[in-house]
Amino acid sequence: MTGIVIVGAGQAGASLAAKVRALGYDGPVTLIGEEPAPPYQRPPLSKGYLLREMDLERLYLRAPSFWKENEVNLKLGAPVTSIHRSTKTVRAGGESILYDKLALTTGSRPRRMPARAGGDLKGVYTIRTLADVDAMAAEFQSRRRLLIIGGGYLGLEVAAVGVKLGLELTLIEMGPRILQRVAAPQTSDYFRNLHFSHSVNILENTGFDCLTGSGRVSGAVLSNGMKIPVDFVIVAIGVTPRTSIAEEAHIEIENGIRTDGQGRTSDPSIWSAGECASFPYEGRRVRLESVGNAIDHAELVAGNMLGASENYKAKPWFWSDQYDVKLQIAGLNTGYDRIVERKGDHERSRSIWYYEGGRLLAIDAMNDARAYMVGKRIIDAGQTVAPEHLADPSKDVKSLLLEATKTS
Template sequence: MSHVIVVGAGQAGASCVARLRAKGFDGRITLIGEEPFPPYQRPPLSKAYLLGEMERDRLYLRPESFYAEQDITLKLGAPVTAIDPAARTLTVGDEVLSYDDLVLTTGSTPRRLPAAIGGDLDGVMVVRGLHDVDAMAPRFAKGARVLIVGGGYIGLEAAAVAAKLGLSVTLVEMADRILQRVAAPETSTYFRAVHSEHGVDIREGVGLDHLTGSEGRVTGAVLSDGSTLEVDFVLVGVGIVPNTQLAEMAGVRIENGIATDAQGRTSDPHIWAAGDCASFPMNGQQMRLESVGNAIDQAECVADNILGEDRPYEAKPWFWSDQYDVKLQIAGLSTGYDRIVTRQGEDGVVSFWYYAGDSLLAIDAMNDPRAYMVGKRLIESGKSPDSELIRDPDTNLKALLKA
């Protein structure tokens, strides 16, 4: 009987095994995860879950009973220690398992601060898994002083939660502006104003020089401009690194993560990859997308191709971020844009449309789900409306889909 093993029990891994069963695969399926929890959602961890608005059980993607009902073997709290691609086996604890197809959905790991600048002090934390958030939750007490290092979406979302809970929040970003790597200046300006209204002290063009501590615990920070802060804890949001260690052990090609072809297969014909850890061919390069939508779609494509469909993965990038009462929805990839078209709505609703010449590339929509949905459909269908029509608040956006 054919055996598919999926290593990595996150969004991608859960999506892959569910898809295999839904498409009629009747062989053995084993899903292996390092954490002791069944697959769960990560985005609410630093928002609703940290705020105490969501119970742990509601984080789970499916009830644990689902896996037993679907005859999917769950091995949790079980790191894989070895892969032998020639024998098609992997080692979990003292058990050696044989596979016909192996899917790596190993995700990513947050970058941490070096120990040389105080990164190993107690109270210096990252936001990634349930354990991380459970450990930091008691520190989110009203009046506590938190330093957030990094002005990307993770850092800004953490700042929003901390400010809502009444903490004193300072956020430092080494680049000239927050969100510089991922968004237009207009989006940065919008969120800078939102955070300032909520009392967050945002310092741009300022990095962390080093942290100071007492008895092994962080107590302060010295910034690159020479200023100092007293802090009770530090949250680090300076990006993630794809988990490629198992792939390297298996000898498969690494390029911006675990390199796959258009079908999700690695350089080993029996090993596949999907999610944050995997790169795929797009626009002439190996692209890696860090998003829930990509994790689901890519993993389902891999499942289909294990079943022989030979279907190329066609990414349709979309993302979101919740900060205070603002829901940011993003569609497309803004890389290469040369101008921004602003569409202003009522009651502070706004969207920013990224153009390269006459081509629409992406949209950032703030509390404007209609603009987001139209923009997403336009981008996915390859349509680029005249930018002046987008700018005009009287334009019926839905009509543009029929043009």
């Protein structure tokens, strides 16, 4: 009997499977994951789980019994090797599985260093899966020397964990500043100063020529000629969407698996959701790497697979935890031409507001939950607030909701 088959058992796949059941679908549902573990949260891998403050069971998105109770056929440790559109089958774990409708929620994979640069040496890691973190756990011993390659949020989160565990840390960023791709200079300055205060050695405008060692990494030669000894290395230089099985099935690709506003791919029987999928957003095509998008997109696609015909109206939000600082982000800052910085209630509390032509695009809020909630409400409502009102320190942040006006 055919039914709904979901390829990828991460946050998006698990959310989609649960939603089709919640919406009353009573046909067969098969959720296929290549990892042996049931669906679990990924964000805590670089934080609570790496710190050993969260055990495995707390990572699970649902209790293992949920899948059986809801008659979801959970196939684990079964990588999908091919999609055959003409026969509506997928090949997974040596088995052919028929589908009526197929959802691709394959997520992303981390970028790795090439073998010629030492990327295949032992002691060189990426962080994406439970197995990745389990493999590196023994490395996190006090006074060991860790090199982090990449100054994005993941690299900075790992640095904060390393400090707590007593490591000696160097973080290198090839670009002129950390967080350059995702944040304004003011946000970069905030987090650079935060990590400097915890004795993290951050080197910007610094790449590396190669990692060195005989079998196992023991050092790095940086682009400025500096040679540093290391005990292990974590590569955090971003991710790429997992699209290979879609490409091989001749499904259209555009910065991920290309979908329409409802989540359909170029094959009307195949859908896609989560960070492997790109979709229309405010006149352009985007792909979002966040838990919020994985859940919201997958749940909308679940409804559309059952006939709802609704377009996805993304409301982007993200977060990062580093030391005692919680960063909360709402909106997308792409194309900003003006920044307004607003102080919060204490020294490490502030918010950065992004504008394009007088329109509010996004907010970064550091230890400022009130500013984040106000900014998110304004952005999600398609409104804006005049920069001069925002910059006025005499105005309480909540009063900005009364100042907000509809954007054109």
